[in-house]
Amino acid sequence: MRAARHPAVTASHRTFSLLDRILVPIHREGWRFAGLFAIATLLLWWLWSPLGWVGLVATLWCIYFFRDPPRVTPIRAGLVIAPADGVVQAIEPAVPPAELGMPALPLIRISVFMNVFDVHVNRMPVDGTVLSLGYRPGKFFNASLDKASEFNERQSVRLRSADGHEFAVVQIAGLVARRIRCDIETNQAVRAGERFGLIRFGSRVDVYLPEGIAPLVVVGQRSVAGETVFADLQSAEPMRRGEMR
Incomplete structure (x- = not known):
């Protein structure tokens, strides 16, 4: 008979699973671009705060673009x-x-x-x-x-x-x-x-x-x-x- 999981263990597993989906690794080439976007965002914020919000969205998109999630590859020959x-x-x-x-x-x-x-x-x-x-x-x-x-x-x-x-x-x-x-x-x-x-x-x-x-x-x-x-x-x-x- 299969043993029941402790509720705390189950909750912890779900938390880590959710975090794994959100905190996806970023390709190393992406950090350079994210830095440039972030600097541009600070300048836009200094000029006019509404533009800063636009820059922030663009910076987050840049980080998202360069995401590099792990994948499970089928390995059978052929x-x-x-x-x-x-x-x-x-x-x-x-x-x-x-x-x-x-x-x-x-x-x-x-x-x-x-x-x-x-x-x-x-x-x-x-x-x-x-x-x-x-x-x-x-x-x-x-x-x-x-x-x-x-x-x-x-x-x-x-x-x-x-x-x-x-x-x-x-x-x-x-x-x-x-x-x-x-x-x-x-x-x-x-x-x-x-x-x-x-x-x-x-x-x-x-x-x-x-x-x-x-x-x-x-x-x-x-x-x-x-x-x-x-x-x-x-x-x-x-x-x-x-x-x-």
Whole structure:
């Protein structure tokens, strides 16, 4: 028979659980921006107090933007994990970025659009090795547009999983994004769910699946970086369909 929890213990557990959700770690790059926002807020408050309140809200939003919550990543071999928080905006065949040197053959591309309220820390989709990195300057169209993948500034990563499959992960700058950060190097070993970069502020991440692999997400679905399963290399399930309910 299961022993009942002491009320004080239960209450304490709930308190810590709530605090864990509120006191989310902040990405180290965020503190610099939060400091700048805070200084600007003090100046605005000195000029005119109503402007100070606006600055305070902006500072709190800046801290919120750079949050970096821990994630629980499924670790079974063959799973492809979401690299970004946001909405699955498109699933369609496309040729990977030319700068990665992959064959010029269309692969299934899953695009995740991140708005300014989503977590912007990006995570690796699979265990494997970084084969190559490619950066290409470009424009800053709205990341939700189809032409963003082709024309916007981007940072591309070519990966090879332990079982020999190759993937491409592409960080794409958006309309207000002006900085892509990629913290990995060529030949580096990486793990699924591991943090590898950040885009600020509002952007998109594309994942190119190996040939013949069907996605297990649908357009319109919410994606959680490091947790949502995008595909299963060991599954023969066909491409899924979804509907709003």
